[in-house]
Amino acid sequence: MILPIVAYxxxxLRKVAVEIDADYPGLETLIENMRETMYNASGVGLAAPQIGKAIRLFLIDASPFADDEELSDENRKALESFNKVFINAKILSEDGDEWAFNEGCLSIPDVREDVFRQPEITIEYQDENFVKHTETLNGLAARVFQHEYDHIDGILFTDKLSSLKKRLIKKKLENISKGKIRADYRMRFPNAKKGK
Structure with missing residues (x-):
């Protein structure tokens, strides 16, 4: 089932999400619905807060990035197979010099800005079967993970922009929250006027 995506x-979107365990009700269905919602919106990641649930769960399918011609074969292969469920994820370490990449967010349609993030992270998480994993991610895989991880900590990519950039997009963000935007997928707007 395709769920509405919560708008800026x-x-x-500002809550620090809570950990869940294997007894979380309807988890398997929730993950399937989130996957369907993410693909319907042409997203590469979707966090539970974006569908209104403040739990530490997100999905990533970074395979669309594998089409980038500038990638090495190793990075292309890594992205093609980077399709996972992350439960109760933690970032253990971040390494390297921050690099900029143009990011967007399904909760903030039509806003894209360069965001600086570190290129290598070591993470710990549980998969949908609650098996624990520790991995090191690089490049775009690390970036997509960091973006989704921020969601479960109540952080949006727009928080990482300079104060000037924030001022420049302020009106756009207000319009998104009021539903004064066209998105190609179902959304739920917190400040939309009723009766529209």
Whole structure:
């Protein structure tokens, strides 16, 4: 089932999400619905807060990035197979010199800005079967993970912009929260006028 994606301005996007365990009700269905919602919106990641649930769960399918011609064969292969469920994830370490990449977010349609992030991270998480994993991610895989991880900590990519950039997009963000935007997927707007 395709779920509405929560738009910028909804308080759930600012909550630090809580950990879950294998007894979380309807988890398998929730993951399937999130996957369907992510693909319907042409996203490469979707965090539970973006569908209104403040739990430490997100999905990533970075395979669309594998089409980038500038990637090495090793990076291309890594991205092609980077399709995972992350539960109760933690970043153990971040390494390297920060690099900029143009990011967007399904909760903030039509806003794309360069965000600086570190290129290598070591992470720990549980998969959908609650098996624990520790991995090191690089490049775009690390970036997509960091973006989704921020969501479960109540952080949006727009928080990482300079104060000037924030001022320049302020009106756009207000319009998104009011539903004054066209998205190609279902959304839930926190400040939309009723009766529209």
């Amino acid at each position: 301005g909804d308080p759930v």
